Each structure stands twice: as C-alpha cells, then as structure tokens.
Amino acid sequence: MVSAQSYFDGALEVLAEHGFTELNVGRLCRGLGVTSGSFYHHFGGWPGFVEQLLDHWENRQVLLLRERNFGSGxxxxxxxxxxxxxxDLPHEAEAAIRAWAMNDETVRAAQKRVDSARLRTVGRAxxxxxxxxxLARTLTALGMAVLVGHQQLASAGEHSELATLLAEYARLVHSRAG
Incomplete structure (x- = not known):
C-alpha cells in the first residue's frame, strides 16, 4: 500500500522534472508502481488530490520551522x-507550482497563501x-525576489548559487541592524 505522502513526494518530483502539465493520475501511479484504484482510494479524485497536495506543500514549511525551533532564539x-x-525548498517543484498557479485558481490561491506566509514570517525576523x-518590508520583498528569481532560473536550467545569494542577502540585512 502506498501512502498519501508517497503520492505527494511523487507529485513534487513530477513537477520538478516535467512541470505541472505532466502531473496526472497515470504518471503518478506508474511512478509509484500502483494502480489508479489506489489513487482514488486515497483522494477520491483529482480535485481531492490537488487540495491535499497543496495543503501538504503549505504546511510543510510550518513543520520544518517547528523542527528548527523557529521563534525561540x-x-x-x-x-x-x-x-x-x-x-532546502524543492525549488524546481515550486517554480512549477508557480507556473501552475497562472493556470488554476485553486493553485493560485494556495500560492498566494504561501507567499503571504513567507512575507509575514521573514518580515517579522x-x-x-x-x-x-x-526598511524591513523593503528587505523582505528583496528576499522574496531573490527566492522567486532563483526558482525561475533554476527551473529553466540556470542553477545559480542560491547559498551565495542568500549569504549576500543575510549580510545586507545584518548590515542594517538597528
């Protein structure tokens, strides 16, 4: 039996490697070595899967921050x-989700929630x-532009050095310490 998590992981892989237009029940099931009956057992149908995938993607960040003791130091x-x-974000998959959001209102709403949550969280820090x-709003917007720009370039095969970009961004933020 394949877990819902396996479907989510498989979906993020398909998104990263092939984009949202190639994400479908058949491709997921073939990749996981299961029948479509397993998919429908877990999700009821495509809309249920998309909703749960987007929930998983949104909530992943909250869980990762909790693991890093965010808010306590x-x-x-x-x-x-x-x-x-x-x-550690799945950058190519996130770029595909952003492209998907341009074509699907449900995905667009999730993308907006994720962007808003990121802006609030980074802005607070x-x-x-x-x-x-x-100044915090400006620097936070700059950080978001670095992230989204990197993801778009990485999805187009241009693998810039995100660690270097983030190090420069961090130096900028810390240089403006009040």
Missing amino acids: GPAADFAALMDLTL VKGIVGDTR
Whole structure:
C-alpha cells in the first residue's frame, strides 16, 4: 500500500522534472508502481488530490520551522533558520507550482497563501534585526525576489548559487541592524 505522502513526494518530483502539465493520475501511479484504484482510494479524485497536495506543500514549511525551533532564539536565530529552510525548498517543484498557479485558481490561491506566509514570517525576523518597519518590508520583498528569481532560473536550467545569494542577502540585512 502506498501512502498519501508517497503520492505527494511523487507529485513534487513530477513537477520538478516535467512541470505541472505532466502531473496526472497515470504518471503518478506508474511512478509509484500502483494502480489508479489506489489513487482514488486515497483522494477520491483529482480535485481531492490537488487540495491535499497543496495543503501538504503549505504546511510543510510550518513543520520544518517547528523542527528548527523557529521563534525561540530571537530574530537573528529565526532569520538564520529561514535561510536554512530556503536552501532546502524543492525549488524546481515550486517554480512549477508557480507556473501552475497562472493556470488554476485553486493553485493560485494556495500560492498566494504561501507567499503571504513567507512575507509575514521573514518580515517579522527582518524587522527584529533592523528595527524599522519600512526598511524591513523593503528587505523582505528583496528576499522574496531573490527566492522567486532563483526558482525561475533554476527551473529553466540556470542553477545559480542560491547559498551565495542568500549569504549576500543575510549580510545586507545584518548590515542594517538597528
């Protein structure tokens, strides 16, 4: 028996390697070596799967931050945890989700929730470091642009060095400490 988690992992792999247009029941089931009956048993149908996949993707970040003790070590520790989390994101899959969001309202709503949550979370840590709300908003927007830009380039085969970009971003934020 294949778990729902296996389907989610398989879906993220398909998204990363082939994009959202290739994500379908047949491809997932073939990749997992199961019949479509297993898929329908877990999710009832495609809309149920998409809803659960997006919930899994959204909630993954919350769980990862909890594992990194986010919120317990002060703004600098939280910012460092966020930078580590950013390095570990499934970037090619996220780029495919962003492309999918341009074509599907359900996915677009999930993408907006994820973007809003990231802006709030990073913004809170950045504000804790720089002390100024306006500057924190600007620096947070810059960080989001670095992430999304990297993901778009990586999905197009341009694997820029995200760790280097994030290190420069972190230096910028810390240089503006209040």
